[in-house]
Amino acid sequence: MFKLNLKIALRNLWRNRGITFINIGGLSIALAAFILVMIYAAYETGFDKSNPNYDRIYQVGRSMQDLKTNYTPPPLAQAIKDNFPEVEAVGKMKSGAFELPLFTNEGTVFTQNFLMADYSATQMFKIKPDYGLEKPKGESVSLFLPRAYMQTLFPHKKDNKPELVGLASKSAGQSGEVIGSVFVDPHSNISFDALYISNDLGKGEDYGFNNYQTYIQVKKGTDIYNLEQKINKLYQTELAKNSGNDDRFKSTTIFLDPLKNLHLKPKTGSDANYKVLISVSVLGFLILIIACINFTNLSIAQAAKRAKEVGVKKVMGAYRVQLAIQFLTEILIQCIAATVLSLIFAELVLPGFNSLFLVNLTIWQSNSSLIWQLPLILFFITLIAGIYPAMVLSGFKPAAVLKGNFQTSKQSYWLRNSLLVIQFSIAVIFITGLLIINSQLKYMRTQDVGFKADQVIYVKNIALFSDPAIFEPIREKIMKISGVKSVTVTNSIPDGSKLGTNTYAVDAKKELISFLDVDFDYFETLNIKLKEGRPFSKEFKTDAVNSAILNESATAKYGLTNPLGKTIRGCDMDYKIVGIIKDFKAQGFEKAVEPTIYTLKNPCGNPKTMIMIKIEESKMSETLASLKNQWLNINPKDGDNFRYQFLDQLYGKLFQKQEQLQSVFFAAAILTIFIAILGLFAFAKYITNGRIKEIAVRKILGASDLQIMKLINTSFFTMVILANLISWPVAYILTKKWLGTFAYRIEMPVLPFIISALITILLTIITVSLQATKAVKAKPVDALKYE
Template sequence: MFKLNLKIALRNLWKNKGFSLINIGGLAIGLASCLILLIYVSYEWSYDKQFANNDKTYVVYQSVVANGKTFSWSWTPNVMAREVQEKIPGVKYASHSTYPRAKLITVGENKLGSKAVFADQNFIKILDYKFIKGNSRQVLKDVNTIILTKSFAEKLFGNEDPINKIVKLENQDVLKVEAVVEDAPANSSIKFDCIMPWALFEKTESWAKEGNWGNNMCLTLVQLQDNKFFTEANGLMNGIYQRNQKDNTAKALLHPLTKWHLYADFENGKSVGGKIDQLKIFLLLAFCILLIACVNFMNLSTARSEGRAKEVGVRKAIGSTRKSLISQFFSESLLITFISTVLAFILVEASLPYFNNLLNISLQIDYSNVNFWFTLLALMIFTGFIAGSYPALYLSSFDPIKVLKGFKIKTDSSVSVRKVLVVGQFVFAACLIVCTAVIYQQLNYVKNKPIGYNQANLIQIAVDGKVRDKGKIELFKTQMIKSGAATDVTFFSSDVTEGGNNTTDVQWDGKNPKEMISFNHRGIGYDFIKTMGTEMISGREFSPKFPNDTSNVLLNEAAVKMMRLKNPIGKIITFWGFRLTVVGIVKDFVVESAYQKVAPMIFHLGTNDNANMIIARLNPNQNISSSLAKIDELVKGIEPNYPVNRKFVNESFEVKFQDEKLLGTLSNWFGGFAIFISCLGLLGLALFMAEQRKKEISIRKVLGASTANILTLLNKDFIKLVAIANVIAFPLAYIIINQWLSAFEYRVAISFIPFLLAVVISVIIAVLTVSIQSVKVAKANPIDALKYE
């Protein structure tokens, strides 16, 4: 029976090549889109799950109430790990480490910048990276040692065995390579090139030795013996700050490592989501695209119902049961699904390199994974049965006597079902058009919103090695301006576009002692305002003319507003125990998130020790390439042992929009695929309607109707369907997009333009799709349709 069903299915596919091509193509595109989205979701979902005890591992988060809201972050004091290990029951390991930071590693003349982590031994017990060489039980004990990743070891030593070889850290500390580990997976939150002992960090950064519960400077990881201890352990973590520092109002909590990447957004000290919300959108998108492809199959299969009616009648007349007919139609559906899946694989493999380049990740199909094949099989069966369900039940229901006598099949119910399916397709398509348009508007709004400074031709150069020596930054500044490469130069204590140091230890007259306010604080150099292209609201900036500026500060507008200072110039504030005078107010400018309000900020006069970035405004009258080459030459002249690390500020700023650009790009691509597949469904309905109304159209032509009249007649019904779809889609789209926008403090207002765009695009698509088939019918010779009447 199976062999017979297969033979009939293949014969039908070959006989109706046009329908088969549309069916297979539509399902293939739907399956390929679904597979790519599922591969991406699987990649994101598997973040940090490669470790043996990932389900028992937690990141310590700190929550503190400041500025009227609760802030939560995974930065903790260096004394947290020891306290947790000794005082919290059920803890197997507690580790403190730095986040990956830029460090220069040198072997002979080979000088490479690296992402380095300083950690204790518990770090590699919790995150059990695979050791290729070296003893995992002995590493990180000696101060002057280092662990390399496989790829970084190859960059340093080529094919040589790196074990016991010597490298230099920052051209100063001599370290012995004691182990080589596999590279951290791409879907890992902590990516590094090398690991060094925490004791070495304390040696190079003397301040790190001081146990201070108010200094949040490291990552703390905790692994429990069993998750049955979680409730008690997390309860005790809540008061750990107060138990060690009476006036500290911060609270700690254990956040699962496996949720660190996807559930990074916190509200009132509780995890409320994050990137997981984006993944839910992509899962819904994958399901809807596949469903649209299945609906197409239903439409196209039932559109040929009259052509297959006699086949069903004859088979029933010679004894076929409805059950066997249903089996036959499901066999055809599964065969088409199988062929479509093969084609989908080709499309996925061909498009993955493009999407990897687009998303800057490394997606690939893991053919050795049993779960992948199980998921694929389930997807094929689901698609085959969903796509074939309605055609199988509908076609097998024909009455053989009526069909063989030549009576017309009653098509009202099938037409209505088909119309419902097409409306459903265009509801989804209209929602996608509206949502994609609003995402695009939001991204453009935030990117083009005034950020308070001029990014054009602004570069930042990392301060490394001898550049930090006394007088060298001023020398470099003088040389750059004299060479004509830059017009203005200053320095900053951190990356202009990144977060940095913050504190609540700021006092002033009139402050409510119970109110916690968090201030960002940065060290800046002379000419900062001019170089950044921002402005002073009142007062003055720091200047060499005022030698006492080391005891003065600048505030931004947000700080003045938060402190409720009416006349801030001349006011005294106490910052970390130092009494400082406010001499100027700086216009608010974006430093961290472009989506959130500018935080209160204090600027103090920096020194060479805390100058981490030199900021330069390139000369607009000079060639950019030659200016950059000259700057590189000047940096090398001062510090030849470090690679020049510079970048344009606008490039760093652009990275902030990565998630939203990703959402917009994928919505554009897969929304386009969904609309294309919907067009195939509409084409199926148009084919059916044209076939049913062929004689009516011929009579109208005989009576004098023009091609334009007939096209209007045929398109009118479909425009009604599209209009109904838009009416249903708009409230849904509004709810979805309003919910998405609620996460941003700066957000675009939802206007009528995206909805108008959805109407125009969907109507144009419908008219063009239907007209392709309708023109053919409208221009046909009426004699061909009426000669048998």
């Protein structure tokens, strides 16, 4: 019997291959999206999951009035270990982004993200160097590098003995010992490209040195809330012993953040990743459900063709269960085909997905759980897509269907109508959203940002040039190279980095404002417009000592109408304001330009190391070549490697997040409109099938093709208009909220709403008319003939 049913199923699918193709194809695309979302979700929630103590590791953090931080003082770890037996282990780490060249005669690498960890922290996180890890003795520090770096530095290394590497610049003559290579797990919260392991960290530093991450591993069954309270009490007591009665410290409390939350929703950082994951998961799930329902609808639209078969089989004594199982099996076969196809689709889309979300996922290796999840999903979609058609089909009354005057019921119309409206509403929201994102991005790309990053290169450097007098000879050497227009050095480049803030006072009015330490020609290099006064100039000896330039926002904050010549005081210095510049958007479009003071000398700022060079466009490549050749001569302290980046590319990275959002919306818009059209297709087919007799009669009575087209289209037209009306306010509120995250944004445009309405209406009319044409073109006699 199974063989015969299979034959019926396959012959049926083949006879309606157009519909079969659409049905399986639609489901498989939705399923592919769902599989990608699942892999992504498994990856995002799986950080450090391979650690056997995953559930028992917590990060210790401090909560202050308006800030939560994971920077903790080093003695806290030992105090916790000494006082609470439920804490099995404690570990300390310190990490930072700091580019350091390491070199041998064979090659050079630049470490950018160092991690210092004490021995117990490496044990807790299962960080295992390739040839094992001996507990460092005494005060010694062992350096380990990732395998790729070791390969570059020591390509011929066969043994596992420590090696010497040069540090920083050759001229500095410093060297250090590398113990060996270490595997860096990309799927861990602990990331680094240079690892320093020592016995202990932060020895001799007291509770004022909040520079370390502290991790604890607790015993099974520990009451975390209780432990948190106890650690907090301990911290307060220790703090009081160390720093007396400073009120600022008293309001600081301790919290514990589980390891499993650190990647997605750390208490000390943004939970944006978590929100993205949740929304993407919900979207993926919705798409799959809707695709299943569409599948159901299409199957039922085809049901009339199977009615006779059901009737005949029932007459011959088939049980309803048998028939239901037969139809479920048929749908299972289609779902299996869809699953196989979806894996192929997912594999095809994965590279794009990876580069969009900056991950490196694979369908098979990274996620073995897919192997058991996939059959479950298959079972699940077969049930949602199959139960209803199986019930409907197996429930046909043979006495009715075998007479040949079979009509499918109309009772579920409202359900399908509303489903269709919902599908189109979702599609309209995504299309509108996509169009508005496009407009804002276009605005961001064309809007004047107040400075010109084109043809400006940022040269990486670790030599310190805080004093303009030290930088002057370097500037002179660089300026001699043909094609160089101007040179400057600063401690922060306009790539969206947040500037340091400090309190400055003008006429006793104290304000917290940002500061930026620059050198001569900073404003010229970036082509920043002066509003009044003058830029820094070597002709004024005082500029290198105590001149300051403010931006417009700063003068506004202080309410200065005539700022030039006034004194601004901060960091124990008195500056004279010599110029006011126009605001420029160094932070991108999301944050308003911050009130900023620009000075040459600032004892409170970080040292100036970041060199910026403006180069003539026509001479770019030769100038870069000359700079590279002469760099050691120009910058003897860090001249081995001329490393540069184009400033406009760095600034462009500020747009990356929005471009990512744009891509997600693009994919979602395409997917949702596709699925909505698929649903519409099924529904239109169903409706026209049900009205074939009506159409035939109308035609015989003299209706024109156009009139019949209109007749069929009207109800769908109404539904799409309704969907637009529903989703416009939703899209408006959501995009308004999104635009609200930008300090500089477009006015809410009207056009996207109209365009998405036009797109959906047009697609609807095309889809429905395709179906209607068949009914209209058919000979009315055929429809009216008995059997």
